Amino acid sequence: DGGITQSPKYLFRKEGQNVTLSCEQNLNHDAMYWYRQDPGQGLRLIYYSQIVNDFQKGDIAEGYSVSREKKESFPLTVTSAQKNPTAFYLCASSMEALGYNSPLHFGNGTRLTVT
């Protein structure tokens, strides 16, 4: 189905390696987001982008980097500087960037395991 596609579904990496998670949307949404989901902590915002070639840090940006070269793509790189990278990562998008409160559409997530 259309919407937001995250790949891969599962990802395993060794400690010290950078890894990039893919997020693509075909909804023509301006804004895109990355959240991290940990048990008992809900969803926490890592980075968000309101428009192409622009992005801002969320609440837990340390150890992560993003790019927004195309409207439909917002890849997240988990660097070796991230102290606890093992988590479930969710990508989302919304129609309005600077407008009010349009709902988020989520991908299916990527489960990253770093050993």
Place this chain on the structure above:
Amino acid sequence: AQRVTQPEKLLSVFKGAPVELKCNYSYSGSPELFWYVQYSRQRLQLLLRHISRESIKGFTADLNKGETSFHLKKPFAQEEDSAMYYCALSWGGLTGGGNKLTFGTGTQLKVEL
């Protein structure tokens, strides 16, 4: 700073019983609140938003600014309501840098027969 609190990690009710999932928020601005739901093996999706004042799948939620609450209610629980529910606060908008959501920690609702 904005904050969303869902005090119950797990709520277990019998089919046909009333359900209330609690959500309290802390925000100095004008809040926009949502409930998102994640059914088993499905993606997280919007259930309802307070500004719409609508009932979705029999669920309603009223924003109480005095108590800073946005509890989710349903008079008669159904088995298919079993899911993870997240309360979320939207902030930023035109005044502050974009449409951002702060989520609560979630409540797992289990409806038993």
